[in-house]
Amino acid sequence: MMDAYRSILNGSPGYTCTGSFTSCNNWKQDIEKSNPDVVLMDIEMTGINGIKATGLIKKEFPGIRILIQTVFEDDTKIFESLCAGANGYILKSTSLAKMLEAITDVQNGGVAFNPNIAAKVAKLFQQFIAPLAIVADYQLTEREKEILHLLTEGMPMPRIAEKIFLSYHTVRDHVKNIYQKLHVASATEAVAKALKEKIV
Amino acid sequence: MMDAYRSILNGSPGYTCTGSFTSCNNWKQDIEKSNPDVVLMDIEMTGINGIKATGLIKKEFPGIRILIQTVFEDDTKIFESLCAGANGYILKSTSLAKMLEAITDVQNGGVAFNPNIAAKVAKLFQQFIAPLAIVADYQLTEREKEILHLLTEGMPMPRIAEKIFLSYHTVRDHVKNIYQKLHVASATEAVAKALKEKIV
DNA sequence: TCAAAATACCCTCAATTGCGGGATTGCTGT
DNA sequence: ACAGCAATCCCGCAATTGAGGGTATTTTGA
Numbered sequence: 001m002m003d004a005y006r007s008i009l010n011g012s013p014g015y016t017c018t019g020s021f022t023s024c025n026n027w028k029q030d031i032e033k034s035n036p037d038v039v040l041m042d043i044e045m046t047g048i049n050g051i052k053a054t055g056l057i058k059k060e061f062p063g064i065r066i067l068i069q070t071v072f073e074d075d076t077k078i079f080e081s082l083c084a085g086a087n088g089y090i091l092k093s094t095s096l097a098k099m100l101e102a103i104t105d106v107q108n109g110g111v112a113f114n115p116n117i118a119a120k121v122a123k124l125f126q127q128f129i130a131p132l133a134i135v136a137d138y139q140l141t142e143r144e145k146e147i148l149h150l151l152t153e154g155m156p157m158p159r160i161a162e163k164i165f166l167s168y169h170t171v172r173d174h175v176k177n178i179y180q181k182l183h184v185a186s187a188t189e190a191v192a193k194a195l196k197e198k199i200v
Numbered sequence: 201m202m203d204a205y206r207s208i209l210n211g212s213p214g215y216t217c218t219g220s221f222t223s224c225n226n227w228k229q230d231i232e233k234s235n236p237d238v239v240l241m242d243i244e245m246t247g248i249n250g251i252k253a254t255g256l257i258k259k260e261f262p263g264i265r266i267l268i269q270t271v272f273e274d275d276t277k278i279f280e281s282l283c284a285g286a287n288g289y290i291l292k293s294t295s296l297a298k299m300l301e302a303i304t305d306v307q308n309g310g311v312a313f314n315p316n317i318a319a320k321v322a323k324l325f326q327q328f329i330a331p332l333a334i335v336a337d338y339q340l341t342e343r344e345k346e347i348l349h350l351l352t353e354g355m356p357m358p359r360i361a362e363k364i365f366l367s368y369h370t371v372r373d374h375v376k377n378i379y380q381k382l383h384v385a386s387a388t389e390a391v392a393k394a395l396k397e398k399i400v
Numbered sequence: 401t402c403a404a405a406a407t408a409c410c411c412t413c414a415a416t417t418g419c420g421g422g423a424t425t426g427c428t429g430t
Numbered sequence: 431a432c433a434g435c436a437a438t439c440c441c442g443c444a445a446t447t448g449a450g451g452g453t454a455t456t457t458t459g460a
Contacts, residue, residue, distance in 0.1 A: 079329075079333075082322055082325045082326065082329075082330075083325075083326065083329070083330040083333055085326065086322075087319070087322070088318075105315035106315075108315070109315075109316065109319060110314070110315020110316050110318060110319050111313075111315060111316075111318035111319040111321070111322045112315060112318065113311075113313060113318050114310070115305035115306075115308070115309075115310020115311060115312060116309065116310050116311075118288075118310060118311035118312065118313050118318065119287070119309060119310050119311040121311070121321060121322075121325065122282055122286075122287070122311045122321075124325075124329070125282045125283075125321070125324070125325060125329070126282065126283065126285065128328070128329045128332060129279075129282070129283060129328055129329070130283050132328075133283060141435095141436060141437080142436095143436080143437070143438095144436095151388055152388070152392045153389075153392065154384060154385070154386055154388050154389025154390075154392050154393070156386060156388075156415090156416065156417090157416075157417075158415090158416080166437095166438075166439090167438075167439055167440080169438085169439055169440055169441085170437075170438050170439060170440095172417080172418090173437085173438075173439080173440095174437085174438095175417090175418090176418080176419080177436090179418085184354060185354070185418075185419095186354055186356060186417080186418075186446090187387070187388045187416095187417075187418095188351055188352070188354050188356075188387045188388050188391045189353075189354025190354075191388045191391050191392050191395075192352045192353065192354050192391050192395060193354075195391075195392060195395040195396065196395065341405090341406060341407085342406095343406080343407070343408095344406095356445090356446065356447090357446075357447075358445090358446080366407095366408075366409090367408070367409055367410080369408085369409055369410055369411085370407075370408050370409060370410095372447080372448085373407085373408075373409080373410095374407085374408095375447090375448090376448080376449080377406090379448085385448075385449095386416090386447080386448075387446095387447075387448095
């Protein structure tokens with residue numbers, strides 16, 4: 001398998017395989033010895049897996065570009081690869097021409113995704129970011145926001161009163177109003193809503 | 201310009217241009233009349249801009265796939281397009297062959313990015329999502345996680361006890377242990393920590 | 401196999417909170 | 431000028447919570 005890739009790459013003008021390794025156990029020496037522009041990384045590996053290795057290599061050699069190549073198409077792996085700093089994620093089923101194209105793209109500073117992988121990335125993006133973008137407005141006054149913020153720090157009302165030089169009673173009144181505006185009935189609920197809908 | 205695209209598409213086997221419009225002011229009728237598989241969307245438009253239009257179309261016609269095509273390459277536009285539900289983002293400088301390929305990919309359920317756009321998407325991903333992924337581990341047991349979760353819903357302990365068929369006392373014991381493990385001293389603090397560090 | 405967890409249950413007391421009232425001041429918009 | 435509202439202060443009662451004690455069963459790992 002490895003030798004197949006090696007032959008293909010070396011047989012393609014413009015590409016040279018500077019090394020191939022079956023494990024990431026000696027990744028540091030391997031990288032230093034073969035000195036690649038682009039690493040074709042397999043996720044499924046004994047010992048250190050490809051995603052972990054990607055993180056390690058990126059930390060040690062930020063200039064090296066890493067293209068993940070795998071049979072897996074699941075969200076978690078894609079997610080983790082992106083977090084680890086991978087410069088691309090292509091499936092092993094990808095045609096040779098596309099693979100060489102991806103390597104070139106990655107070497108030129110781009111990031112390569114299969115269209116269906118890109119779809120998953122976009123989906124992940126929407127899943128995680130879109131909820132963050134909706135900032136609900138409950139018309140809280142400045143005081144109320146201030147107190148709500150201190151509540152989200154876990155500060156009990158007596159402490160809050162001391163901190164912002166208000167009477168304990170006043171703080172409790174503000175909290176009462178906050179509950180009304182947020183339609184909640186307890187501090188934990190208010191804090192949860194504040195953090196989930198990032199009102200703080 | 202528009203006519204150029206129309207001719208190119210109609211001249212390419214497998215592609216048909218069912219309509220082209222200079223604004224998104226009548227997007228609904230336009231879509232209904234032309235009934236496209238894929239919309240090639242321009243961001244720069246008078247009236248409703250392409251990103252807003254993408255959001256509107258996606259809401260009204262979830263099945264229609266939208267490929268953003270623009271001269272802009274800035275992070276904000278890419279970010280917004282993704283949030284609006286775009287199925288691709290390619291530059292106008294993209295070659296014709298690549299553009300047709302992108303349209304096909306998008307029609308087949310994929311998402312199309314130029315390699316450098318994909319690089320920006322990956323960067324955005326790492327910027328916004330990776331920080332969210334650091335999940336602190338406080339060695340909570342299943343029960344504790346369950347109860348902590350209910351706390352983050354704003355449920356008071358007596359209700360939690362009913363809900364999970366435990367004695368009120370037991371729930372309080374678990375909560376005590378949670379406080380110990382999270383190094384907090386109140387429900388609001390625990391909820392705040394749980395949500396901020398997404399332990400839930 | 402045996403100790404350590406996890407799980408479950410119970411009690412008490414003081415602190416905190418939720419909720420119902422009532423009151424004053426100062427600013428804003430009509 | 432006056433209603434409306436934010437902001438401030440106060441009281442009391444009942445419910446909930448935090449912190450301290452104690453016990454027993456089951457599961458789990460060294």
